[in-house]
Amino acid sequence: MSESNGSSVWVGDLDRCIGIDFDRANKRAAERKLLELEFDEIGDMELLAGKAISARQLYEKSIPPSEWRHALHLSEMTIGFNSKKALQHVGEGTESSVSSFVKGMLDLGRPYAIARYARWERLDYPSALTATLPHGIRALLNQLLASEAIPRSREVDASIQAVLGPNGMGSMTAYRRTGLLQAALHRIADQAPAHPGSTKLNLNRMKAMLALARLYFSTIELRLTSIEELRSLLSIYEAERAIARRDYARITTNGRLIRAWRLRHVQPLVNLYPYSIRHGLKRALAHGVADFDRMSLVNELALAHCGIFRMRAAGRARVSAK
Amino acid sequence: MSRVYRFHGPADISAPTEPVLLWKRKKGAVAPMYLIAADAYTITDKSGTRPIETYQFVPGQRSVTLTKRESDLIALSNPGAPPPVALEDLHPWLPEQRYLNDSASSFQALKLIILRFDRHLVCASEYCDEKWNTICNALRQKSVLDERFYTAWHLPIQDVHVLEERRLDRSVVSIDFNGMYLACMQQLFPKPSGLRLVRLDRYLSESEVLTSGLYRCIMEGPLTDFIIRHNPFRSFHLGRHFRARLDEPVEVDLNEFEVEFYRRHFQSIRLVEAVISDGVVSHPLAKEVCRSFAKRCNYRNQGNKALADREKYLATLMTSCAHRPARPRRTFQTRDQAMGALRAAYGIDPPKDEPENATNIWLQRRKGIKLGAKDGFVIVHGPNLRDGSACFLLGQRIVARGRIVLLEMMERILDCAPGVEICYTNIDSIHFSLPTEHLDPVLAWLKSECSDALGSFKIESVTRHGLWLEPGRYWLYSDDVEKFRNRSVGDQKHPFKDHAIHVVSRQLGKLHVPIRVTLRMERTMSPSRSLTTNPDSIPIRQHLIEIGNATTVEEILDELEQNQEHFTPIRIEAFADLRERMNSSRFAASKREEDAKIM
Numbered sequence A: 001m002s003e004s005n006g007s008s009v010w011v012g013d014l015d016r017c018i019g020i021d022f023d024r025a026n027k028r029a030a031e032r033k034l035l036e037l038e039f040d041e042i043g044d045m046e047l048l049a050g051k052a053i054s055a056r057q058l059y060e061k062s063i064p065p066s067e068w069r070h071a072l073h074l075s076e077m078t079i080g081f082n083s084k085k086a087l088q089h090v091g092e093g094t095e096s097s098v099s100s101f102v103k104g105m106l107d108l109g110r111p112y113a114i115a116r117y118a119r120w121e122r123l124d125y126p127s128a129l130t131a132t133l134p135h136g137i138r139a140l141l142n143q144l145l146a147s148e149a150i151p152r153s154r155e156v157d158a159s160i161q162a163v164l165g166p167n168g169m170g171s172m173t174a175y176r177r178t179g180l181l182q183a184a185l186h187r188i189a190d191q192a193p194a195h196p197g198s199t200k201l202n203l204n205r206m207k208a209m210l211a212l213a214r215l216y217f218s219t220i221e222l223r224l225t226s227i228e229e230l231r232s233l234l235s236i237y238e239a240e241r242a243i244a245r246r247d248y249a250r251i252t253t254n255g256r257l258i259r260a261w262r263l264r265h266v267q268p269l270v271n272l273y274p275y276s277i278r279h280g281l282k283r284a285l286a287h288g289v290a291d292f293d294r295m296s297l298v299n300e301l302a303l304a305h306c307g308i309f310r311m312r313a314a315g316r317a318r319v320s321a322k
Numbered sequence B: 001m002s003r004v005y006r007f008h009g010p011a012d013i014s015a016p017t018e019p020v021l022l023w024k025r026k027k028g029a030v031a032p033m034y035l036i037a038a039d040a041y042t043i044t045d046k047s048g049t050r051p052i053e054t055y056q057f058v059p060g061q062r063s064v065t066l067t068k069r070e071s072d073l074i075a076l077s078n079p080g081a082p083p084p085v086a087l088e089d090l091h092p093w094l095p096e097q098r099y100l101n102d103s104a105s106s107f108q109a110l111k112l113i114i115l116r117f118d119r120h121l122v123c124a125s126e127y128c129d130e131k132w133n134t135i136c137n138a139l140r141q142k143s144v145l146d147e148r149f150y151t152a153w154h155l156p157i158q159d160v161h162v163l164e165e166r167r168l169d170r171s172v173v174s175i176d177f178n179g180m181y182l183a184c185m186q187q188l189f190p191k192p193s194g195l196r197l198v199r200l201d202r203y204l205s206e207s208e209v210l211t212s213g214l215y216r217c218i219m220e221g222p223l224t225d226f227i228i229r230h231n232p233f234r235s236f237h238l239g240r241h242f243r244a245r246l247d248e249p250v251e252v253d254l255n256e257f258e259v260e261f262y263r264r265h266f267q268s269i270r271l272v273e274a275v276i277s278d279g280v281v282s283h284p285l286a287k288e289v290c291r292s293f294a295k296r297c298n299y300r301n302q303g304n305k306a307l308a309d310r311e312k313y314l315a316t317l318m319t320s321c322a323h324r325p326a327r328p329r330r331t332f333q334t335r336d337q338a339m340g341a342l343r344a345a346y347g348i349d350p351p352k353d354e355p356e357n358a359t360n361i362w363l364q365r366r367k368g369i370k371l372g373a374k375d376g377f378v379i380v381h382g383p384n385l386r387d388g389s390a391c392f393l394l395g396q397r398i399v400a401r402g403r404i405v406l407l408e409m410m411e412r413i414l415d416c417a418p419g420v421e422i423c424y425t426n427i428d429s430i431h432f433s434l435p436t437e438h439l440d441p442v443l444a445w446l447k448s449e450c451s452d453a454l455g456s457f458k459i460e461s462v463t464r465h466g467l468w469l470e471p472g473r474y475w476l477y478s479d480d481v482e483k484f485r486n487r488s489v490g491d492q493k494h495p496f497k498d499h500a501i502h503v504v505s506r507q508l509g510k511l512h513v514p515i516r517v518t519l520r521m522e523r524t525m526s527p528s529r530s531l532t533t534n535p536d537s538i539p540i541r542q543h544l545i546e547i548g549n550a551t552t553v554e555e556i557l558d559e560l561e562q563n564q565e566h567f568t569p570i571r572i573e574a575f576a577d578l579r580e581r582m583n584s585s586r587f588a589a590s591k592r593e594e595d596a597k598i599m
Helices: A022-042 A055-060 A065-079 A097-120 A125-131 A134-147 A154-164 A174-191 A203-221 A227-246 A261-265 A275-286 A294-321 B068-077 B103-120 B124-139 B144-151 B180-184 B225-229 B256-262 B286-301 B305-320 B335-346 B356-365 B392-416 B436-449 B553-598
Strands: A008-011 A016-019 A044-046 A052-054 A251-253 A256-258 B002-004 B033-035 B042-045 B048-051 B062-065 B158-160 B170-177 B188-190 B196-203 B213-222 B234-237 B240-244 B250-255 B266-276 B280-282 B329-332 B370-374 B377-381 B421-426 B429-435 B457-463 B465-470 B473-477 B481-486 B499-508 B511-520 B529-531 B542-544
Touching (some): A044 A294, A052 A055, A055 A065, A065 A097, A065 B356, A065 B553, A097 A125, A097 A203, A097 A275, A097 A294, A125 A134, A125 A203, A125 B499, A134 B511, A154 A174, A174 A203, A227 A261, A275 A294, B002 B234, B002 B240, B033 B103, B042 B103, B062 B068, B062 B103, B068 B499, B103 B305, B124 B305, B144 B266, B158 B465, B170 B392, B170 B436, B180 B286, B180 B305, B180 B392, B188 B392, B213 B256, B240 B542, B250 B256, B250 B392, B256 B392, B305 B392, B329 B335, B335 B377, B356 B370, B392 B421, B392 B429, B421 B465, B429 B436, B429 B465, B457 B473, B457 B481, B465 B553, B473 B553, B529 B553
Parallel strands (some): B033 B062
Antiparallel strands (some): A251 A256, B042 B048, B170 B429, B170 B457, B188 B280, B196 B266, B213 B250, B234 B240, B329 B377, B370 B377, B465 B473, B473 B481, B499 B511, B529 B542
C-alpha cells in the first residue's frame, strides 16, 4: 500500500514516510553546479616553492570562495602595490612585496605566539603582551625594580637600556640576550646601596621577568624584512641548539635535575606560530628562486589568513560546545 | 533599491510605549590639577627640579603638563606609570604653547597660563553634562521613536570632486560658513515627547507642506544634473560609506525640510511612513549658542583670540551634548542571536555574501558599537537608543540642516557664472574653481552676501590653484600655499609634512605603556575614491565608489584594491610634485632677494 502526499511517499515495507523532495534535491544540485563553476573560475592559486592550491581544496577545508576572496583582499592591501615608483617620493613608502609579505605573516601570527608562550611559561597574557612592546618591557622592569625597592637612577636606566638596546647584537639569540639582562639586573642589585644583593632577589619574580625578557628579545629578533634574514635567524638558532645539545651540565631548579634545560628554551618564537603561518614561511624558505612572484606571495598570506580564520572558528566552536 | 542609513538599513519598529524621562547626569568631583613640566632630562613641579626618572603619579590628582611633547617625554621615560595629560589637549582653545626644552621655564609658563586662564578652564565632559541637564529640564521626556533619528543618515556633506586645479585661466575660491551648526540649532524641532508614527504610503503631492518630522521616502528618477554630479547620498557597506546609486530607487529617512529640497531633484518621492510631532520646540540651547557666538565675535574684535576660540569650542560641545547615550553591554549565547539584536536595534544587517570574518573586522574597528566574545558568550557593546540618556533628534536634525544649507549654496554657486566647478566640500566649507574672467563679478556677488553674522559665510581665500587629495587633505596655493589641511598628519605651520609621530598610552593590566605610532600619509589615504584615467580629462576628477542593491562584496573589494594600486600613488605623486614646486619657487624668491641685497 502506498500513499503519496506532496513530496513524501509512504513505503509499506519500511512502515513510514520517505521524503522524495525532488525540488530540494534539484536546487542543491544547481547550487553545487554553480559552486563548481565558481571553483573553475577561481582556478588554481600559485603558492611559493612551486606549490599550488585550488578553490576546491579550500572548500573541502570549509573555506568558501567568498571567504577566500576576502582573505585575498586583506593580503593584497597588506602586501601593497609597488609596481609604480611614485611612492619613492615620500620616504619609506617603498617596501618591496617580499618584505611586506614577511612582515605581514609575522604580524598576523604574533598574538597567537605570544598567547602560547604565555601559557607555556605560565605568564599572564597582559604581561606577556606588555613585554613585546618596546616601552612595555621597560615598564615591567621598572615594576620589578620598584618591588625590590631599588630606586631608579640614570645609571640604572642606562645599563638596562644598553642590554635592551635594539640591534647590533649580531648572532646572539634571545636566550643569550636574556642572560645579559640577568647579569645586568644582578649587577644593579649588588650596586644598590639599600639592597641586600643579587642573591636576595625574589626568585619567582626574577623567573617571570626573565621569561618576559626572553619573549621581548624573541619578538625583536623577528622584526625581519626578508626571507634571507629569516633563514639566517633560523641557522643561528640551529647552531645554538647544537651547542646546547652537547651541553651536559644539568641545571637544578627546585632541587630537580633537568636534562637539556637550555635546549628547551633555545627556540625562535616562530616555532610557536600557528601552523598556517609556519607552513607558509617554510614554503617561502624552500622557494628556490631569488625573486618572488607577487601573486604567489599574496596567495600565501591569504592562505595564512584563512588558516587563522579556521583556527578561530574552531576555537569558538570548542568554547560553545562546553 | 539603494538604502541610505547610518548602517545597512532601518531598525525594527519598537512597540509603542509611554515617553521616557530624560535622565540628568550627576556632577562628579574633578580631581585637582597637579602642575608639572618636563624636558628631556628633568621634571619641575612645585617642589623643584629633579631627574625625569623620579616622576611619580600622585593618586587623587591629575598631573598636567603644558604641552603634549612634555607629557610624551614623561611617558617615554617612565613606562608603566600613568602619564600626565597635556593642558593643550584638555583645552584646545588655549593659545598655542611651544615646547621650551627647559623644565624650569616650562613650569613658569604653565603657572602663568593657569594664572591667566584658570577661571576659564572648564572640563569638557562636565560642561556637556551641565548643558545636557539644561536640555532635560526643558524637554523632560522623549518618545522611544527618537531612535529613528539615530539610525537615519547621519553624515554631513563631505566630498572631493577634483584632484587638482592647475589650469592657468582659472581661479579657486573657498568659502566657510560662520557657526554652521549653531545656525542650524535655531530651527524648530518636532517635540520629542509627542512623536508618533504614521503610515502614509502615498506619493508626495506637488504643493504639500509637511509637518515637522522624519519621513521614510523612496525617491526615484533623478532630474537634475546637480544631484547626479554631486550626489550626496551614502550607503553603508563593509564598514565604509559609499555613494548610493541613483539609477535605482533610493530609500532614505529625511526631515521635512530635506524632502522639500530634494523634491525638485527627483521625479517622484514616495512617502512610506513618518515619525512626526504636532508640537514643535526650539532647541533648549538655541539662545545660549547665539549668546556664545556674540561673545566670540566680541572677543575676536578685541583681539582676544584665546577666549574667542574658547567660545567656539564650547559652542561645538553644545551642538553635540544631546548625543551621549549610555553604552550598556549585552550578553548573548550565540553569534546569530547577537547579530539579530544588532539588526533589530541598529539596522546592522550585513549582506549574505559578506564573510563573517569581514563583518568581524569592520565591527571591531568601530568606536560606537562593538561585538566581542568572553567566556564563550558573545557580547554586544552599544548605545542604548531607548532610554533617557540621549536625545538623537536634536543632533540628527542639526546635521541634516547643515547638509541642506551646503547643498543650496553649492547650487547657487554653480549658477553664478559659466564654467564654475565645485572641487571640494566639507561640512561647512565649499571650494570651487571658475574661469578667472568671471572672478570679479562672482566675488562682488559673494561680498554682497557674506557677513560676520551667524549662519552667513565668509570668503576664506582666493587663489590660483588647488590640490585636493581627499576630505580633510587639501592645499590652496598661488605662488605659495595660502590655506591647507592635512588630516591626522599635518600641523598648522608645515604644509608639506608627510608623517606624524604620536605617542599613545595604552593600559595593559596595571601598567600604562607608551607606544610610539608613526602615521604616514600614504598609509592613511582612503582607497574609497578613484580618479579619471582619461588623459584628456583636465582636471583629473575623483569618484567615490558607487554601490546599489545588487553590488556584491567582491565588486567592492576589487574596486578598493584597484584604487589603492593605481590612484593612491597618483595622489602621493601630486602632493610630492606640489611640494617640489613650492620649495623651488621659495628658493628662487629668496635667491632674488639676496641678489637684490647685493646690488
